[in-house]
Amino acid sequence: MAPRPEPMGASEAIDPDYLRQRLLDMLAIPSPTGFTNELSRYVCRELAALGVDYQLTRRGTIIAHIPGEDRAVTRAAVNHIDTIGAVVSELKPNGRLGLMPVGTWSSRFAEGGRVSVFARNRVYRGQVLPLLASGHAFNERIDTLPVAWNQIEVRLNEPCRTKADLVDLGLRSGDFVAFDADPEISDSGYISSRHLDNKAGASALxxxxxxxxxxxxxxxxxxxxxxxxxxxxxxGAGSSLSSEVVEFVGIDIGPVAPGQNARETGVTLCAQDTSGPFDYHMLRKLRRLCREHDIAHQIDVFRYYYSDANSAVKAGHDVRDALITFGTDATHGYERTHLSSLSSIAELLFVYAFSQPIGLPRPYSAAPVPVVS
Structure with a gap:
């Protein structure tokens, strides 16, 4: 019998250059919810290159599978690849486009964005501007505009002055609008970009x-x-889990802000979000793995937050759930995290894969519960 390979340390196992390049590749591919086909194809190609078997659900969720020592039960690490974005809500009389958001985010972060508009036969480039965009024309009136989606519009880099011009270009309501990610990585390891949520998590996975x-x-x-x-x-993951899945670890973005304990380095373990607490035993286990393998970490509670873990439990899946996150400043805006946080996520997933599953709850005992005075 061949000797079993010596276990590799978590930090040595992760290839940071591979992670970084996958992140930059994915940030260059537009993928607002409902328009994820190209990014899905990229992920499938990458899984094939890694020799990992996968299947596609009817709607396009990707389920990759690595056989374990024990084939009776399964654990799932779940990450979304769709991002926020917009669709065309109106062809305006002035030759510009009205917008409706895809996902929940503020128009404040849309202003100034460079965008691609996906029409039937081609892609058009443009910028998102407030309705009053020229200080030389409107002076202080610019500062009176409220923050709302009906206060911004897309200016295309095409000769469009009327609604008829837009129609002639093949544009219509419902066309997808993707915002440029515009990533930048500093020498100190910080990466700022749109759509780190959740292409950063995908690169770590x-x-x-x-x-x-x-x-x-x-x-x-x-x-x-x-x-x-x-x-x-x-x-999200509401319809993607098989009955064999007993543990569910969601991977997502963690808000760094006053009043939060999330950090842009290490793993931020979420104890509770808007839907309620995550599984107590899973949280303890992940924290123990972080301690045993010297993975930087902290625990936080997210006040205005939902994730794939919520969708799985709400859909009725009987799983122990957990959420691990990379702390990020300015979520759903120009987001910023540190590459070391993504490596920490990958390290935790690596050691988690080789850990034993949490056992079933103990049977009920009629023994009296001690009273603490």
Whole structure:
């Protein structure tokens, strides 16, 4: 019998260059909810290159699968690849486009954005501007505009002065509008960009899958990596889990702001979000794994937040759920995190894959509960 490979340390297992390049590749691919086909194809190609089997659901969720030592049960690491964006809501008489958001985000962060508008036969480029955009024409009136989606419009880089001009270009209501990510990575390791939510998480998950494959070991139980495509509109993983899945770890963005404990470095474990607390035993286990493997971490509670984990539980799946996040400043705006946080996410997923599952709850005992005075 061949000797079992020596376990590799979490930090040594993760390839940071691979993670970084996957992130930049995905940030260059537009993927607002409902328009994720190209990014899905990219992820599928990458899984194939890693030698990881996968399947596509009818709606397009990707379910990758690595067989474990124990085939009876499965754990899932779940990450969404759809992003916020917009659709054309109106062809305006002035030759510009009205917008309706895809996902929940403020028009404040849309102003000034460079965009691609996906018409029937071609892609048009443009910018998002307030209705009153020229200080030389409107002076202080510019500062009186409220923050609202009906106060902004898209100016195309085309000769459009009327609604008829837009129609002639093949534009129509419902066309998808994707905002440029415009990523920038500093020498100090910070990355600022739109759409880190949740392409950053996807890059960490792919890096973890690469490390698992290169380790020469099988996960403790069957391991699924699920890439969902509708998290930003609230559905996400609701229909993607099989009955064999007993543990669910969501991967997503963690808000860094006053009153929050999330950080742009390390893993931020979420104890509770708007839907309520996550599984107590899963939180303890993930925290223990972080301590045992020297993975920087902190715990936080998110006040205005939902994720794929919520959609799975709401859909009726009987799973122990957890949420691990990369702390990010200015979520759903020009977001910023640190590459070390993404490596920490990948490290935790790597060691988690080889850990034993949490057992079933103990049977009820009629023994009296001690009273603490």
């Amino acid at each position: 792919l890096a973890a899958l690469k490390a698992i494959g290169e380790s020469g070991r099988r996960p403790a139980i069957d391991f699924q990596a699920i890439f969902t495509i509708t998290e930003e509109v609230g559905t």
